[in-house]
Amino acid sequence: MEHFSLIATREYLNKIGNKSFILMTLLLPIILAGITFLLSFLSSINNDTSKNISVVDNTGYIFQKLQSSDDITYDLIIDSSLDNAKEISRNKSDYGLLFINNFDSPEEIAESIMFISETSPSFTVLNKIESQLESILTNENFKILGIDINQINSSKIIINLFQESFDGAETTRVDGVVKLGFGFALGMLLYFFIFAYGSMIMMSVMEEKTSRIVEIIISSVKPFNLMTGKIIGVSLAGLTQVLIWCVMFSIFSYFFTTYFGISASSSSGEMILSTDDADAISSFALDMISAFMNLPLTNIFFAFIIYFIGGYFLYASIFAAIGAAVDNQADAQQFMLPITLIVIIGLYVGILTVPEDPNGIVAQIFSYIPFTSPIVMMMRIPNGVPLYEQIISLTILFSSVLFIVWISAKIYRIGILMYGKKITYGEIIKWLRS
Amino acid sequence: MSNILSIDSVSKHYGNFTALNNVSLNIREGSIFGLLGPNGAGKTTLIRIINQITMPDSGKVLFDNTPLNIEHIRYIGYLPEERGLYQKMSIGDQALYLAQLKGLDNTTAKSELNKWFEKFEISDWWDKKVTELSKGMAQKIQFIVTVLHKPKLLIFDEPFSGFDPINANLIKDEIIKLRDNGATIIFSTHRMESVEELCEDIALINKSNKILDGKLDDIKRRFKSNTFEVGVDSDNPDVLNKELESRYELTRPSFRTIGDNLKVNVKLKNNQNPNDLLKLISQNSKVIHFKEVIPSANEIFINSVEND
Structure with missing residues (x-):
């Protein structure tokens, strides 16, 4: 256990102190903010005349x-x-x-x-x-x-159907855009995390293997602890990065809104009956906020964390195993490809089927498959998914996590001390049998 | 003397490949033990089993008379043949990290490291990165990290590779000092001259089988052929040569001397006494060189492996 925290700490500090990591953490929000600023600036110049x-x-x-x-x-x-x-x-x-x-x-x-x-x-x-x-x-x-x-x-009536699900618990007023948008954002976030931090783990494992320091470490530490410690350390570094981004984004957006004013569209002409501009904007914002508040937020919050942990561990351990099995990055590609394909399939299935019918059969199936469930389910949950479905999906996910971590640890243990041999799928299957 | 390590009928297979076949070894506490064998013989597999990196398929390993378990890791120090360090971490930090992985707390690790860094006069390396060091320098760090936690059993796999002769000597002296302070050392190398110099006991592994083990002196006794090197400055070398030929089996001389006019290797039969030979050659000649041929570790190695 003390090994575990030592390894995670080293990994964390090493990632945090890494130049490219720092650069990425600081530059990404600045670049994004810069682009947004530039675009708004240019379009405001354009409108100035x-x-x-x-x-x-x-x-x-x-x-x-x-x-x-x-x-x-x-x-x-x-x-x-x-x-x-x-x-x-x-x-x-x-x-x-x-x-x-x-x-x-x-x-x-x-x-x-x-x-x-x-x-x-x-x-x-x-x-x-x-x-x-x-x-x-x-x-x-x-x-x-x-x-x-x-x-x-004064006699105009505006209707917003007041909706309620049959179980009566949630009064979900439909605002499909908010739900879909929010779901997609969550799904994409998971996708981003899995790949960015997964490949970070792979690089870190490969670094230890190619520098041969793993030969020294492995006599003090169980390979399993080394692998999981690494995964935890990198994930903590990732969380730190996201936290920094959150802080930076909120600072930027604060300056942004105070500098430009609220940049909501002011195409007032559309209002034939000349409703007041400000009212229109604020009522739109209110709609958004109320739609947002009507989302199953608690469910979303917990589901995101749990699916994030599950999905992250599932893929991170696979990435760790790949890093251990190969000698260089070129060899890693052949193993990365199927993983990438699976995740992208998950992403596309989510994007294509969830707007159509969040509870449709395809979306349902893919939210049970552990490799796609974190992404697809996160896209569905803002639309309301029965709890039992989530429980089944999570049970499948976490049993798979245990299984995949076990398999990955096996590959990792053998691969980490194996050099100069181009590894094939057949070879890996042999390792798993031994 | 008790054994710190007993390896009993250990076998290990990788698929169809047998890495170790029923190998048994005993390693005496406080000895320097040479683990020898050609490349791919199974030495590294055996060392990894001792380090609990891999588990044997069958057989037992006892450390201090108890079956090998996770607690023993901190009593073992292992310097692998293929070794490296983190490229981007400072020397001090990674030495500290590796020491902590072996179970030392931060303060002890730091003070021990400082001692060793001072001893090797490398204190100013603490903040350097590996990329700034030569290979020999990195080897020094790895050596320190291996011995830092004062293990009872030290396993060195080719410890001198990458060192210049001066630093190799420095390390050799440290190894002997560690042994004198009570540590047991397993020493795996292809450099037979250092085996000769350091090892009391050896074991030879070839094609996953142990083909030889015991005290180096005993093994040499077993391998010697009762042959003597004879170099004399004789009044009449031809006569002496004929006389020797009639009594003994002569072979080409295997040594180098100066000031003699007859040089020959003389092989004695079991019933023949070296004193009689010495008497014969000292009658009319000046004896320059008279020495029993003791097989070197190198010869024993080559002989055993080739005849296996």
Whole structure:
């Protein structure tokens, strides 16, 4: 036991002190933040140049209701023919010219409005103009028909079906996006952990083997303790890395939001009945938060930790065995390939089947197979998975972990002292039989 | 004297390959024991069994008269033939780590290490990395780590490889000192001159079988052919040569001397006495050289393996 903690501690300190590890830990968030910052900065520069649009309004009421915004400024040209207006607009080097003819009915007006520009206009600008015009003309229509807009606003009913599962325990209001997104994020996180830290273990085992220090260590330590100590040490280093990332990300996002303000979309034009902007944003955020709060969070939390431990140990021990069996990294590839394939299959099955039906038969089967269950099950759990299914899946997973660790330890024990021989699958099977 | 290690009918197979076949050995406490054999004979397998790295398929190993168990690990120090150190860890840190793995606590390990580092005059290496050291320097560290926890049984597999003659001597002296302080040493090597110099007992393993073991002196006695090297400055060498030929079996001389005019190896039959030979050659000649041919460990090794 004291060996075990010695080994884990050394492994941990060694990883933490490793230059590339430190670099990776510090640089990744900085790079990500840098990219996000750069993108937002560039797009804000892009938006900075306000687009000037000349308007010829023959109706006499539309222009007053057009609202200039940060990126679009409307300019009225009075009493002008189309040709004249074109000339004026071009001389002002406007972004474009909006030409509105006068008719009796708003429908006819709508059909005759023209937008003339030098270059083909940006999609977002067109969208904004269109939705503003739609809103103005619709309101005009209401007026003509004698309908009180305020009455419409106040009488509008918004329905959000209040859902409850049959067991009544959870009141899960559907917000599929949040559930799927959250599930995918968890699945991807597991995938990332398994590979990043699994291959770290493999490298560490290979380092001990090729430097031959393992010959010295192995006379004091049981191979099994050496292997598991290593796995624990690396996982602790990984957790430290993730913790640092969490802290850095929250610091960055704090600066980010204070610097740029909340970067939620402000396409207010879509709201025909002109709901207040701020309200719309906050109600969207509230929806997200309430959807989030309605997720089975406790279940997700514990399931993530347990599946993480199971999945991590399953793959980490395989990686350790591979590292012990081979002499160099090139030889490791042939053994890495099937492992990578299995994990990617898990990932794809999750991505393809869970949105369709989280409790469908394929998703169910793959959340029982130990090699894919951590990823697929984590994608499913935000949608609610019966507890008994999780228990069965975890039982299978952890029995497999015991079995795989046992097998890996066997391969590790023999492989670690075997040099100069290109190892094949047949060879490994021979080791397992001995 | 009691045995610190008794190996009783140990066998080990890897698939169809027999690595050790029914090998029995006794190693006396406080002795230096030479474990010899050609490459691939099974020495490393035997050493790994003693270190509990591998388990024998059959047979027993007793350490201090108790069956080998996990507690014994701290009483054994093993310097493997294929040995290395962490490339990226400082010398001091990894020596400390390896010592702790052998069961020493941090403080003891540190003070013991300091003693050895001072003894070898390498105290300023503590913060260096292996990549900054020569092979011989790394070997010194490995030696220190092997003996640091004061094991009762030390197993050295080719301990002198990578050392220059001066450092090899330094290590040899340390090994003898360890033996004098009560440690038992198993010494596996292909350098027969160091076997000759250090070992009291030897065992020879060939093709997974033990083909020879015992006190080195006894083995030499068994292998000697009753042959004497004779070098004389004779008044009449031809006559003496004929006289010798008529009584003994002569072979080509296997030695080098100066100042003699007759050099020959003389093999005595069982009933013949070396004193009679000496009398004969000293009658009309000056005896320059007279010595019994004792087979070297090297000759014993080659002979036994080739005739096995």
